[in-house]
Amino acid sequence: MYRTMDFIFKDVIDLSGNSLGFISDIILNFNNKKIDGFVITPNNIFKKVLNVHINDVVNFTSVIIVTAVSRGEYLQFEHIKNMNVVDKKGDLIGVVEDMLFDKKEFSIKAVILSIGFINNFISGKKILLVDDLILGDKNLLYRGKNPNLKFFNSAHKLLKREES
Structure with a gap:
């Protein structure tokens, strides 16, 4: 991707x-x-x-x-970057930050949403499939069932090497 x-x-x-x-x-x-x-x-x-x-x-x-x-x-x-993504009720889900697309066919697969700097760090960013989005003049409408698809940021555990 x-x-x-x-x-x-x-x-x-x-x-x-x-x-x-x-x-x-x-x-x-x-x-x-x-x-x-x-x-x-x-x-x-x-x-x-x-x-x-x-x-x-x-x-x-x-x-x-x-x-x-x-x-x-x-x-x-750039025309859709920073555009709000809202659900059917009009609630804000996030803001468009990036897109994912296929390497061979260059077909758009998903949109990456930012939900705020601190929330991105704590909860991760949301990823919505492009099939569930409708492009409007001012917003993207999410018409899917689950707006909670997320990536999570997690701290890496450092393992201590045992010396023999």
Whole structure:
């Protein structure tokens, strides 16, 4: 599984080896639950922002190699980051912090929610499956049965080595 942060600030070059810039955001297709591509911010302030479709990416390593770029406005992760997630009653479940998506198909699997700094540390973050979410103008609506899916932070126990 990938997270959005796995791609942010990765360098992008074309097939000729020319630097196009770095990835600044991810392009989403929330209806199809897919990652459509990436937003490339050029290193030069006089150049405009570019987009690359996921099918135009040749290599995903420390440097991303692409065959073609385009321009346009699309739904980006930054548009839903920090968006409130509410249940059917209107109660706040959490705030969108990150997304998990498949490595091969780039299909969105889940959304990671923050429930506050202290609560994240004590209880862990919540993870909701994207199939249970509906994207609205101002909120994400959770229509699933159990909003309590969580990861827990736990302290590691240090074992004392016995000397012989």
